Amino acid sequence: MASVPQFRLVAQICRPSIQRRAAQPQHVIMGLRHGNLQFGAQFVQKIHTKDEATDSTASELHKINNQTLGAAAGSFPVVTLPNGDKLPTGTVGALLVNIKAYDKGNEQERQALEPAIRAAVPVLRKVGMFDLFPPEEWVEGGSPGRALVGTLALSEK
Secondary structure, eight states, X not given: OOOXXXXXXXXXXXXXXXXXXXXXXXXXXXXXXXXXXXXXXXXXXXXXXXXXXXXXXXXXXXXXXXXXXXXXXXXXXXXXXXXXXXXXXXXXXXXXXXXXXXXXXXXXXXXXXXXXXHHHHHHHHHTTHHHHSOHHHHHHSSOHHHHHHHHHHHHXX
16 A cells, blocks of 8 residues: 655744634634645535635534544644634644645546636635735736646735
């Protein structure tokens, strides 16, 4: 049995003195590890079809992200943005895994991943990712997955 590479990314954007208080709107804590992409992609697509995620939906996605990314329950907190939106962390990490899989995938695999990538665009917008890295920069890279994210972000402006 071939070994599966383990991906790991941890990024924190927060006040240095209060790093893990998920209720603080200024906190974004992401994590990434290899996990079951199919389950996470199906759930993210479900979130995207709603106008606004409820607290219970955010809680469900929180559990799904932990499972998808191979983390222990509660490893990734749910954060509250200044506008009151609740976003489970790990969603961006799952997007990174999906982009990597999209880049390596054939046409059928790419079509299966596209809804999950599309669903992540509003989350990226909410956390200010496109303020740091404009959609045009996503499109210009050599990665088809990144280009898809940029194209979707430009079309949803």
